[in-house]
Amino acid sequence: xxxxxxxxQYLSELSDQAGCFKETRTVEFIFLLSEKWHxxxxxxxxxxELLERFMIKQVEQICKTSRENVKSREQGQGxxxxxxxxxxxxxxxxRLVSCIQLASxxxxxxxxxxxxxxxxxxxxxxYSYTKQELLESELAVLKSLHFQINVSTPLxxxxxxxxxxxxxxxxxxxxxxxxxxxxxxxxxxxxxDSIYDILLKIATENSTPSKLQVAKFLTVKExxxxxxxGIISTSVFVLNPGHWKQVVEHxxxxxxxxxxxxxxxxxxxxxxxxxxxxx
Numbered sequence: 001x002x003x004x005x006x007x008x009q010y011l012s013e014l015s016d017q018a019g020c021f022k023e024t025r026t027v028e029f030i031f032l033l034s035e036k037w038h039x040x041x042x043x044x045x046x047x048x049e050l051l052e053r054f055m056i057k058q059v060e061q062i063c064k065t066s067r068e069n070v071k072s073r074e075q076g077q078g079x080x081x082x083x084x085x086x087x088x089x090x091x092x093x094x095r096l097v098s099c100i101q102l103a104s105x106x107x108x109x110x111x112x113x114x115x116x117x118x119x120x121x122x123x124x125x126x127y128s129y130t131k132q133e134l135l136e137s138e139l140a141v142l143k144s145l146h147f148q149i150n151v152s153t154p155l156x157x158x159x160x161x162x163x164x165x166x167x168x169x170x171x172x173x174x175x176x177x178x179x180x181x182x183x184x185x186x187x188x189x190x191x192x193d194s195i196y197d198i199l200l201k202i203a204t205e206n207s208t209p210s211k212l213q214v215a216k217f218l219t220v221k222e223x224x225x226x227x228x229x230g231i232i233s234t235s236v237f238v239l240n241p242g243h244w245k246q247v248v249e250h251x252x253x254x255x256x257x258x259x260x261x262x263x264x265x266x267x268x269x270x271x272x273x274x275x276x277x278x279x
Contacts, residue, residue, distance in 0.1 A: 003157055004255070007225045016215070018222050019192075021055040022048060027189050030100060033121070038111050039104050041182055045153035046103035048189065050141065051096055053151070057144045058088065058095075091137070094129060097122060098137040106150055154185060157228035164254055165232070170247055172240060180235040184269060188231060191272050196221045198268040229257050230265030234273075237266055 027048055034044035062085075097118050104113040115131045122129050129137075142149065158181050166174065188195055200209050200217045209217070220226065229251045236247045252259045 003152060003160060004225060006152055007157075007223065010224075011219045011222060014219060014222055015056050015060070016218070017056050017059065018218055019052070020059075021052045022189070022192055024190055024192070026051070026096070027192070030096065031186065031190075033097075033100055034103075036121075037100070037104070037113050037117065039100070039113070040107050042153060042155055043100070043103040043107040045155050045185075045189075046106055046151070047096075047100040049151050049153055050099040050102060050145070050149055054095060054099065054141045054144050055088075055092075061144075062087065093125065093127065094122065094133070094137050095141065098134070098141050101138060102141060102149055152224070154224045154227045154231070155182075157224050158185060158231055161228055161232055161251065161254065165247065165250055168250055168254075170243070170250055172236065172243060172247070176239055177232075177235055180239055181231050184231050184234055184238075184273075185227075187273065188227065188269060192221075194272055195268045198271060199264060202264050202268070225255055226257055226261065226265065229255055229262050230269065233262045234266040234269045237270070238273075 030047050030051070031044050034047065101113045101118055104111065115134050118134055119129065119131060122134075159178070162174070162178065162181070165172070196217070199220065200214065201207055203217065203220070204213045206213070233244070233248055233251060237244045248259050248262050251257065251262055
């Protein structure tokens with residue numbers, strides 16, 4: 001109930017720019033760096049969500065500053081839009097590393113990414129940041145997000161729903177199912193745009209959705225509960241197709257998400273997994 005309420009609250013306050021910083025190359029960068037630093041699964045998803053939320057706030061703030069500087073520029077003062085935009089580009093990798101550092105501290109994992117490790121990596125990319133600048137970057141992320149960084153990730157939704165399914169009597173092999181869910185969750189993050197593009201076309205029954213339809217679909221793309229049930233459903237279909245119908249019924253009962261929506265999500269994921277239109 002708490003996660004469902006949190007999810008609804010997040011969707012009700014969704015920024016128009018939500019999802020802009022979950023582009024495949026960025027997510028892959030975070031996943032690979034988290035793997036390099038031996039972080040647990042929750043940390044990498046947390047880092048993606050932290051970076052997304054921080055960058056949206058930073059872009060919104062820079063846009064606001066740019067508008068406020070219009071009068072100043074007319075008087076020969078203020079910063080140009082290009083210079084403000086350069087601020088984002090120049091510090092993006094630093095912010096990304098800071099989000100991974102913060103996520104590593106939140107995960108309660110023994111392997112926290114310290115300043116020395118982060119600096120060594122940044123230096124390998126020819127960046128010349130100092131420890132002070134690294135600390136200031138972490139603080140910039142924290143302050144921008146008002147220190148509210150312990151956000152729930154889709155992994156938390158998946159794991160809790162698996163617990164509920166087990167409690168409700170769905171006797172499924174827990175370890176293989178959890179591992180499959182992890183693999184498909186990674187896959188859905190990396191193939192995010194392609195998967196949701198299929199869902200949008202199914203929902204609108206239109207191969208070329210309008211801008212309004214795309215805008216309205218944003219809440220579907222950011223719905224963690226839908227993502228979680230879709231991942232579990234797809235995992236069960238792959239591992240135990242005989243139990244799939246029962247699991248979908250249980251997920252529908254637990255979350256209120258329709259069986260048709262769960263079916264469509266599983267179809268979109270499987271279509272990309274097997275590379276066929278008829279999974």
